[in-house]
Amino acid sequence: MTEMSYRQALHDTLRAEMLRDESVFLLGEEIGIFEGSYKITAGLLQEFGPRRVRDTPISEEGFVGAAVGAAMLGLRPVVELMTINFSLLAIDQIVNHAAKIHAMFGGQAAVPMVIRTPGGGGQQLGATHSQNIEVYYAHVPGLKVVAPSTPADAKGLLTASIRDDDPVLVVENLALYNTKGDVPDGDHVTEIGTAAVTKEGTDLTVVAYSRAAAIALDVAHRLEDEHISVEVVDLRSLRPLDRETICASVRKTTRAVVIEDDWLSYGIGAEVAATIQEGAFYHLDAPVRRVAAAEVPLPYAKSLEHAALPHAGDLLAAIHETLDATGFAP
Amino acid sequence: MTEMSYRQALHDTLRAEMLRDESVFLLGEEIGIFEGSYKITAGLLQEFGPRRVRDTPISEEGFVGAAVGAAMLGLRPVVELMTINFSLLAIDQIVNHAAKIHAMFGGQAAVPMVIRTPGGGGQQLGATHSQNIEVYYAHVPGLKVVAPSTPADAKGLLTASIRDDDPVLVVENLALYNTKGDVPDGDHVTEIGTAAVTKEGTDLTVVAYSRAAAIALDVAHRLEDEHISVEVVDLRSLRPLDRETICASVRKTTRAVVIEDDWLSYGIGAEVAATIQEGAFYHLDAPVRRVAAAEVPLPYAKSLEHAALPHAGDLLAAIHETLDATGFAP
Amino acid sequence: MAVPQKRSGRTPRARAATAPASAPSVRPGAPKRRRSGAATPSGPSGPPAPGTDASGDTGTIPSVSSGLAAEPPQVLADYYRQMVLVRVFEQRAAEMYTRAKIGGYCHLNLGEEATVVGLMAALERTDYLFTTYREHGYALCRGIDPGRVMAELFGKATGVSGGWGGSMHLFDTDARLLGGYGIVGGQIPPATGAALAIAYRSDPGDEAEAVMCLMGDGTTNIGAFHESLNLAAIWNLPIVYVVVNNGLGMGTTVQAASGEPDLYRRGGAYRIPGVRVDGDDVIAVRDAARQALHSARAERQPMLVEAVSSRLRGHSVVDPARYRSPEDTERARRLDPVPTLRSHLIETGILDLAAVTKIEAEVEDVVTAAVTFADESPPPAVADLFAHAYATPVPNTPHRLPADALMVSEP
Amino acid sequence: MAVPQKRSGRTPRARAATAPASAPSVRPGAPKRRRSGAATPSGPSGPPAPGTDASGDTGTIPSVSSGLAAEPPQVLADYYRQMVLVRVFEQRAAEMYTRAKIGGYCHLNLGEEATVVGLMAALERTDYLFTTYREHGYALCRGIDPGRVMAELFGKATGVSGGWGGSMHLFDTDARLLGGYGIVGGQIPPATGAALAIAYRSDPGDEAEAVMCLMGDGTTNIGAFHESLNLAAIWNLPIVYVVVNNGLGMGTTVQAASGEPDLYRRGGAYRIPGVRVDGDDVIAVRDAARQALHSARAERQPMLVEAVSSRLRGHSVVDPARYRSPEDTERARRLDPVPTLRSHLIETGILDLAAVTKIEAEVEDVVTAAVTFADESPPPAVADLFAHAYATPVPNTPHRLPADALMVSEP
Numbered sequence A, B: 001m002t003e004m005s006y007r008q009a010l011h012d013t014l015r016a017e018m019l020r021d022e023s024v025f026l027l028g029e030e031i032g033i034f035e036g037s038y039k040i041t042a043g044l045l046q047e048f049g050p051r052r053v054r055d056t057p058i059s060e061e062g063f064v065g066a067a068v069g070a071a072m073l074g075l076r077p078v079v080e081l082m083t084i085n086f087s088l089l090a091i092d093q094i095v096n097h098a099a100k101i102h103a104m105f106g107g108q109a110a111v112p113m114v115i116r117t118p119g120g121g122g123q124q125l126g127a128t129h130s131q132n133i134e135v136y137y138a139h140v141p142g143l144k145v146v147a148p149s150t151p152a153d154a155k156g157l158l159t160a161s162i163r164d165d166d167p168v169l170v171v172e173n174l175a176l177y178n179t180k181g182d183v184p185d186g187d188h189v190t191e192i193g194t195a196a197v198t199k200e201g202t203d204l205t206v207v208a209y210s211r212a213a214a215i216a217l218d219v220a221h222r223l224e225d226e227h228i229s230v231e232v233v234d235l236r237s238l239r240p241l242d243r244e245t246i247c248a249s250v251r252k253t254t255r256a257v258v259i260e261d262d263w264l265s266y267g268i269g270a271e272v273a274a275t276i277q278e279g280a281f282y283h284l285d286a287p288v289r290r291v292a293a294a295e296v297p298l299p300y301a302k303s304l305e306h307a308a309l310p311h312a313g314d315l316l317a318a319i320h321e322t323l324d325a326t327g328f329a330p
Numbered sequence C, D: 001m002a003v004p005q006k007r008s009g010r011t012p013r014a015r016a017a018t019a020p021a022s023a024p025s026v027r028p029g030a031p032k033r034r035r036s037g038a039a040t041p042s043g044p045s046g047p048p049a050p051g052t053d054a055s056g057d058t059g060t061i062p063s064v065s066s067g068l069a070a071e072p073p074q075v076l077a078d079y080y081r082q083m084v085l086v087r088v089f090e091q092r093a094a095e096m097y098t099r100a101k102i103g104g105y106c107h108l109n110l111g112e113e114a115t116v117v118g119l120m121a122a123l124e125r126t127d128y129l130f131t132t133y134r135e136h137g138y139a140l141c142r143g144i145d146p147g148r149v150m151a152e153l154f155g156k157a158t159g160v161s162g163g164w165g166g167s168m169h170l171f172d173t174d175a176r177l178l179g180g181y182g183i184v185g186g187q188i189p190p191a192t193g194a195a196l197a198i199a200y201r202s203d204p205g206d207e208a209e210a211v212m213c214l215m216g217d218g219t220t221n222i223g224a225f226h227e228s229l230n231l232a233a234i235w236n237l238p239i240v241y242v243v244v245n246n247g248l249g250m251g252t253t254v255q256a257a258s259g260e261p262d263l264y265r266r267g268g269a270y271r272i273p274g275v276r277v278d279g280d281d282v283i284a285v286r287d288a289a290r291q292a293l294h295s296a297r298a299e300r301q302p303m304l305v306e307a308v309s310s311r312l313r314g315h316s317v318v319d320p321a322r323y324r325s326p327e328d329t330e331r332a333r334r335l336d337p338v339p340t341l342r343s344h345l346i347e348t349g350i351l352d353l354a355a356v357t358k359i360e361a362e363v364e365d366v367v368t369a370a371v372t373f374a375d376e377s378p379p380p381a382v383a384d385l386f387a388h389a390y391a392t393p394v395p396n397t398p399h400r401l402p403a404d405a406l407m408v409s410e411p
């Protein structure tokens, strides 16, 4: 184990996979000379040269699609999209091409590519630069979507994604890049399609992913002091979704709150809540509550932005209200 | 009232609104000379000329974005996207521009535009041409999304959408164009944001929209013979979502099934089920069941396509299982 | 046999135009002009091809003959056979569509046979092909068994894509046909990426692999065209973009859709040399494509080839094309490359009537056999619905049919 | 006052280049060449501007003087004042960002002042402007109160966009500034649509409205550029696309990003005439833009103007620009248009040192007042979070804060 930042874990993983496999290469805007908007790829152009670390023009549809084609010929491109917001420029290549090619051609071609991209608000970047639209990709058969919340998972899931023969979207988060944690040394692969119980508990389950999973863990630990035992399920994989781990937890705790950074309606939390009510119906003592962003284009002004996004306090409130609704007394 | 097809209702509404308001104009691929891929705009070029009925090149991002700009200057463009699948080429203009401009600029500009587009599978069009991705748009604050299931609603909702000052996506359905129904004569506006109870019932609520709402109504009528009283809620508006009408119905019937044409995970039905479990939790006698498409890129072969898409029989099965789970006997 | 009757001889049009005065915009080392291979220059004949506006090109457009005369008879016979194969296959496909054996959308190469055959003749077996939804002919001329192509149209398990793709989505790994694509322009970025993979792994050279990416005229107006050509230019990729200009999107003309209707010039925005060729002239098409492919494989100079032909029918099988003027329809018929080549072969004595008729009869049998094969093949098994969901299995992938409960919840 | 010291005189570069040999690709009636207004031709001086590759343009590029000499002193003084305003405002913005008064991304016009002022001087009040996230200067020169601009950067209710937009999203209805946009290329289709609205409602003419759409050099590589210019061309829209070429995307050079690095030529793919102008020469920029706007408004001929200048700092306030060579940085400093114009004004006696200093002092006060206004303004009220959610209210729009229950469910 080595303690490092989420950013470092991503960087080191890219480097390790490039060293391991000649067919792995990177492409994206400003990842080379500029060393990446968020410096994940710092130093890699120098080490591997422009063949393996390819700066692209501002042409998201073009270079994401180029990665699709390169992957069809057996390379393993790892694309950086500067933020998930810009993925909308390339979504046709992701949804109508990367996701479809394997099945639509009867299984003849695989598309072993990875798209890494950060989402998340809270940086005062305004309405078009603060979104969390991973649900768009999680919705699509043919894609896999993972969203690590810790440096260890960043390594484990990115490694798994690069080695996977399907197109995988790795959702990072601007607010997590500087967070630190222990990362297993050597080969470390986290299985795509599996959620993790990051803290065990008996009274209530909080389901979350990415930045919200870090908040959830923090809140759960804080609630220990109040003798409230919260279990935290970190989804890690949004597609496939590990429904059994979620429902098993709620069958045990009988209560659930979902928290996410995205807008409430039709967000990831909707699927989680729908899953719980179906898979743990007879165990559930209260409605599954969802904590999510206010449904407005995210404002720039700090005050408004803060009000619109979910924070630990919001999760605490929802937990307390859910416990209260069932007459829970610690 | 006049009986007419869903196609005719759309056509007549476009024509009526163009006659009523000089600022309403149409643009899209092949809507003029070709008279529209699905002939909704047949005859309108001839009647109104190329200024009001504008054929575009194959440039979805370009002409949808052009509609955004024209709307900012006060025109009321009604864009036809040939199918919702191609909306992915224009989604940046829809989600990052049309939806954001009003709020992001502090309410100074409005974007009174409409995008009409059909979705739906079952026509053997293959994986990229058979999608139902309205959930992408329903997720986004700043947009409004409606999905009429009858000729009357096609008229009422399209009229409301054209007269609305916000960007509205009108989701049509390939399988509905030839369906017939009574349409109110004269001015007929259906309020965006409201669901309709299209059949009253006491035993179970089916929630649906678009083609699935027509299936639901049909199934509900068939079940009368078995003395099962099904209430049907046709969402009509996906954003805003009329949660109260859904939950009021389920509070009464105590059971619910949601049916949609889209893939299950993260579909419209997820939000509906999540809503019901929150808003009717204490009334619900069984888990909310979801009937939805199998989660694969839709195959071309008839047999596979049929197996992957939901049909009346699937809804019947889910209704019966839900009733059985609660020991219901008609 | 459905090939139209022999008609009075028509001099085949043959013309290749390079992007004008593009000397300063051609990269060092890139050829500044290309000609189709044929030796004897001759002026264009017949009405100007759709999209042609050569008025400003005085002195810069070399006009060359098609070079039919220089070809060995066996080669011409083979090209004719292929053109007839495409013709008959497509006519039969239209018929099968009407009989509901084929579903969905079905776009035919009728009228484009010379372009199809010429382009495919230019490719090496090691080259990769990306194409559009209008691609039956390309699959056939790439050597794929007609039965497997027809079976795909029928949605059968024996089809090239196992019945998963249908008419718009033919794919064959061995033939390096890397797909027909239904999203307009959607094939262009992946094709460009395939060329990137070639450049990533191997050096340029006369034997190097290259990619051919086909698209229609209307497709040059979409963003992916622009982004992809630019990538190919700055990365020096071995790719030839071919615009199959049949004059129409669905009902929209090139002139109405494109600010620069001389589509071969659009490469100028990326310093990609462009060449226009008569798409009704199989030899001219082949030679132009071959030269372009040579630049791509030997010099890593991406190229743009525009082949001008006509669509004989509607956009797809179900389109009656009422928007077309009688003159335009008549013009397309007059330019029809199949009877034109037939007449030429017979008139010049390259093949006699008996030989031509024999080819036609053989093709007829091949297509009939293809239909029988398709008809008798089984559909894909419903049990295999999830067989191609993912290439790498992981836990929790959904395998649920529409009526299945999400999971079992017990009271 | 932060304007760099007076330096030894530098002859201002002034050059305008038209798209080369584009005669055949210009529509009938469209002007085949444009020149900046100035009368005396003179050769380019100084090193070639970034992205300049005129080697193949021999004989086709008219070089003209900037015409500074011909301008009334009052006009030049006003332009200088505006350039200094942009300069000082941006420097103060950088400072305020460091002091955390401004958040998010913050992109400055430092180095582009002559382009900013020249372009805005060419616009009529009735014209519409669409721009990018690098737009503070344009807002100021469009006449918007600096206090309201700074307040927007501070995220205050008094800001031009009410605090909702921030640095990247300035908007002002009265000034017809229809937005700064943060998605690269995202502004181009809406700007094109605004021009469509003008054409829909009114006739061309000398007084007609037009649209100016700004973008960076890197932006010419995105699909929206291609699609939009094509629409403008086929629909004859009154729009001028301006590429503000500062030589860099973020750290990527024009040469690395664009197959055709002579960006003004990229209009050729749509028969849109292009002109390149020295972006450090306020008069040349203004005149080129004015002429282009004239074509747009009077002839409905869309135009492309490329203004070449340099970015003095990093891509945004937080970018230390380590990727830039010392030579490149030094070059940008040398070309800095603000001290250049200052020197020129003084050396030619148009303004004396006292007048220049007075302008600078006044601007300093204006910016200080803007900061004070911004600082003292209130933030938007949290109660107004849903105020701009929709323009037309309908039932059931969500008004829920993150911790709110979706709806009340009672046992």
Ligand SMILES: Cc1ncc(C[n+]2csc(CCOP(=O)(O)OP(=O)(O)O)c2C)c(N)n1
Pocket: B029, B058, B060, B082, B086, B089, C134, C182, C183, C184, C185, C215, C216, C217, C218, C219, C220, C246, C248, C249, C250, C315
């Ligand atoms: C992105 C997208 N937009 C629209 C369509 C609908 N469409 C299918 S083919 C076609 C016309 C294409 O014309 P062209 O590129 O000239 O090819 P052709 O059909 O003539 O071979 C259109 C508009 C589509 N499939 N994809």
Ligand SMILES: Cc1ncc(C[n+]2csc(CCOP(=O)(O)OP(=O)(O)O)c2C)c(N)n1
Pocket: A029, A058, A060, A082, A086, A089, D134, D182, D183, D184, D185, D215, D216, D217, D218, D219, D220, D246, D248, D249, D250, D315
């Ligand atoms: C679609 C999209 N892709 C990427 C970005 C990130 N980005 C912001 S500015 C920029 C560089 C733009 O360069 P240029 O067009 O030259 O404008 P400049 O910043 O130099 O004024 C990039 C890549 C973005 N905002 N939008």
Ligand SMILES: [Mg+2]
Pocket: C216, C217, C218, C244, C245, C246, C247, C248, C249
């Ligand atoms: Mg065509």
Ligand SMILES: [Mg+2]
Pocket: D216, D217, D218, D244, D245, D246, D247, D248, D249
């Ligand atoms: Mg730039």
